[in-house]
Amino acid sequence: xRLASNIVYDVEHLRHVIKEISRHDHFSWDIETIGxxxxxxxxxxxxxIAFSAPGVDAVIPMRHPIGSRIIGETKEPRADxxxxxxxxxxxxxxxxxxxxxxxxxxxxxFDLFESDREKIAQNLSFDAISIAKHRGGELPxxxxxxxxxxxxxxxxxxxxxxxxxxxxxxxxxxDQGHTGxxxxxxxxxxxxxxxxxxxxxxxxxxxRNLAQMAEQxxxxxxxxxxxxxxxxxxxxQEGAPLDVPALHDLREHLETLVEQQEADVYRAAGKAxxxxxxxxxxxVLYYPQNRGGQGIKPHKLTSGGKKxxxxxxxxxxxxxxxxxxxxxxxxxxxxxxxxLTYKETxxxxxxxxxxxxxxxxxxDRPCQIHSGRIHTNxxxxxxxxxxFSSSEPNLQxxxxxxxxxxxxxxxxxxAPPGYKLIIADYSQIELRVLAHFAxxxxxxxxxxxxxxxxxxxxxxxxxxxxxxxTGTQRTDYGKRINFLIGYGGGEHLLAEVAKxxxxxxxxxxxxxxxxxxxxxxxxxxxxxxxxxxRPCHIRTLTGRIRRVPDLxxxxxxxxxxxxxQIINSHIQGSAADxxxxxxxxxxxxxxxxAKLILTVHDELxxxxxxxxxxxxxxxxREGMLGAGIQSLLSVPLQSDIKIxxxxxxxxx
DNA sequence: CTTCACTCGTGG
DNA sequence: AAATCCACGAGTGAAG
Numbered sequence: 157x158r159l160a161s162n163i164v165y166d167v168e169h170l171r172h173v174i175k176e177i178s179r180h181d182h183f184s185w186d187i188e189t190i191g192x193x194x195x196x197x198x199x200x201x202x203x204x205i206a207f208s209a210p211g212v213d214a215v216i217p218m219r220h221p222i223g224s225r226i227i228g229e230t231k232e233p234r235a236d237x238x239x240x241x242x243x244x245x246x247x248x249x250x251x252x253x254x255x256x257x258x259x260x261x262x263x264x265x266f267d268l269f270e271s272d273r274e275k276i277a278q279n280l281s282f283d284a285i286s287i288a289k290h291r292g293g294e295l296p297x298x299x300x301x302x303x304x305x306x307x308x309x310x311x312x313x314x315x316x317x318x319x320x321x322x323x324x325x326x327x328x329x330x331d332q333g334h335t336g337x338x339x340x341x342x343x344x345x346x347x348x349x350x351x352x353x354x355x356x357x358x359x360x361x362x363x364r365n366l367a368q369m370a371e372q373x374x375x376x377x378x379x380x381x382x383x384x385x386x387x388x389x390x391x392x393q394e395g396a397p398l399d400v401p402a403l404h405d406l407r408e409h410l411e412t413l414v415e416q417q418e419a420d421v422y423r424a425a426g427k428a429x430x431x432x433x434x435x436x437x438x439x440v441l442y443y444p445q446n447r448g449g450q451g452i453k454p455h456k457l458t459s460g461g462k463k464x465x466x467x468x469x470x471x472x473x474x475x476x477x478x479x480x481x482x483x484x485x486x487x488x489x490x491x492x493x494x495x496l497t498y499k500e501t502x503x504x505x506x507x508x509x510x511x512x513x514x515x516x517x518x519x520d521r522p523c524q525i526h527s528g529r530i531h532t533n534x535x536x537x538x539x540x541x542x543x544f545s546s547s548e549p550n551l552q553x554x555x556x557x558x559x560x561x562x563x564x565x566x567x568x569x570x571a572p573p574g575y576k577l578i579i580a581d582y583s584q585i586e587l588r589v590l591a592h593f594a595x596x597x598x599x600x601x602x603x604x605x606x607x608x609x610x611x612x613x614x615x616x617x618x619x620x621x622x623x624x625x626t627g628t629q630r631t632d633y634g635k636r637i638n639f640l641i642g643y644g645g646g647e648h649l650l651a652e653v654a655k656x657x658x659x660x661x662x663x664x665x666x667x668x669x670x671x672x673x674x675x676x677x678x679x680x681x682x683x684x685x686x687x688x689x690r691p692c693h694i695r696t697l698t699g700r701i702r703r704v705p706d707l708x709x710x711x712x713x714x715x716x717x718x719x720x721q722i723i724n725s726h727i728q729g730s731a732a733d734x735x736x737x738x739x740x741x742x743x744x745x746x747x748x749x750a751k752l753i754l755t756v757h758d759e760l761x762x763x764x765x766x767x768x769x770x771x772x773x774x775x776x777r778e779g780m781l782g783a784g785i786q787s788l789l790s791v792p793l794q795s796d797i798k799i800x801x802x803x804x805x806x807x808x
Numbered sequence: 809c810t811t812c813a814c815t816c817g818t819g820g
Numbered sequence: 821a822a823a824t825c826c827a828c829g830a831g832t833g834a835a836g
Contacts, residue, residue: 553819643824724825757820
């Protein structure tokens with residue numbers, strides 16, 4: 157490859173490249189970004205863009221700050237973290253060549269991204285949202301192929317970065333360093349080569365992945381994922397509105413609270429120590445009084461402690477857990493009580509408040525709020541089961557509005573004046589999926605009859621008519637067991653969470669087997685099918701694959717874990733299929749001005765102007781429950797829909 | 809200085 | 821006998 161001839165410096169060359177690409181029905185593209193928000197698509201600066209199609213490779217620099225040669229060195233003063241000024245040697249680079257302006261490049265390439273050609277990228281949502289800023293907010297139009305998604309469908313268990321995949325498929329190791337993370341300080345010609353190779357390998361990888369997906373009959377789920385990707389692009393661009401003034405108030409409030417609560421712990425303990433260090437907490441709580449401790453007798457080891465015990469090593473007080481579950485057993489001790497209070501407050505302050513506002517002193521903790529909104533990173537390829545993950549920040553683990561502080565955090569997510577939030581939750585989706593797979597039986601028929609599933613389970617175990625089940629029985633024999641069976645929990649776990657003797661737990665599970673034999677038959681059959689395949693795997697409702705090779709492990713505890721994973725993935729993965737389908741359908745039905753903004757496993761959050769609320773509710777209902785999606789399950793789907801001003805108002 | 813394992817705590 | 825599935829992230833402390 158003669159790199160120089162592939163670098164585009166003028167409009168004539170650019171137009172020629174676009175013409176060449178236009179001969180094909182697909183092309184790949186890739187960008188390089190710089191600036192303080194290089195990894196934030198709604199904020200970053202796009203410095204490079206490259207295109208690749210059969211016989212065409214082009215890389216277009218737009219604002220690379222340096223040239224290709226080091227011509228000297230200077231010293232720059234920088235304060236270290238103790239505030240001391242130190243001098244660092246900094247290379248001086250030659251000037252970069254004259255480059256095309258982004259406005260020109262994105263104007264010339266505008267139609268390419270509007271066309272019906274297949275647009276290919278590795279992690280397409282990053283590149284698409286980043287370039288939309290330069291396209292008057294217009295996202296590229298489908299059809300899409302994101303190679304990160306296709307690679308993940310082909311192997312959900314490995315990390316599907318481009319470089320490892322390229323090494324695997326083509327045996328090429330074209331970038332040993334981390335060029336993509338330091339674009340602005342990397343030589344011009346090196347970035348050009350890197351950007352171009354990324355783009356070309358992405359296109360090649362698309363071809364490999366298409367062939368492998370065809371072999372594995374993964375096209376139906378791949379097309380679903382590409383439809384989901386379109387929805388995700390719109391969500392990523394939109395963001396979730398936040399009550400920023402309330403967030404600042406909450407910071408003030410929590411900071412004073414934490415300070416007081418920290419002092420309360422020290423006072424009770426008679427000394428200061430690091431409250432966030434589990435070992436120091438164990439020392440204070442579990443050491444005897446003559447060694448400055450509280451002399452509490454702990455029950456449960458940490459996971460590391462269990463390993464030590466297994467290995468025959470000596471266990472000390474420091475190997476016992478100090479988690480909230482253990483501490484609750486020692487409530488009444490003044491240190492424990494103060495510590496529990498502190499932990500709750502500190503968790504909310506550091507994870508949620510500082511997590512959103514950022515820490516100006518820490519480079520790796522940026523403010524996550526842009527124009528009053530949070531743009532989380534939803535990854536459709538973020539889990540092994542098919543669910544989404546959410547990061548930077550994670551908006552799928554916002555505290556529930558059960559406590560005052562939890563409510564204040566969740567309440568930060570608001571509808572601006574003139575808008576409403578519509579919160580739509582699938583009710584008991586995993587149990588419905590289980591009933592569908594298990595087929596006719598008490599659970600299946602209960603759902604058909606519209607009876608609450610926890611009541612069904614309790615009635616089945618206690619051999620009572622469902623209208624005679626009391627509230628306590630529903631919780632103890634219904635909810636708790638239903639929770640357990642989805643994850644494959646056993647007698648030991650039931651005994652522990654229900655605080656009952658092991659014998660009693662065994663009895664309850666035996667009764668459940670009697671009342672719901674079809675559930676156990678389904679599990680046995682599923683495992684048999686999974687074991688017969690190589691590698692061992694199951695498929696969800698949409699044909700998504702979860703591979704669990706450990707199913708044939710000679711070690712019994714590894715094999716049992718694999719069995720739980722197989723069963724849980726079949727159910728959790730199929731539920732994920734349903735919510736993904738619902739998102740696509742809802743997005744298509746919603747009026748233009750109504751926007752899906754969040755998805756939390758079984759919940760969709762939509763932001764809607766007041767005058768469109770009724771229409772939007774109808775669209776969401778149709779998207780989540782309409783005939784086209786209901787036909788996937790043999791038991792009825794159900795969704796609870798609430799219209800609110802703050803997310804915290806939607807508690808059940 | 810960076811990276812990693814570990815513990816803990818949120819959510820579904 | 822280590823016996824509950826799937827995530828993200830703050831923070832500690834030791835090792836590279």
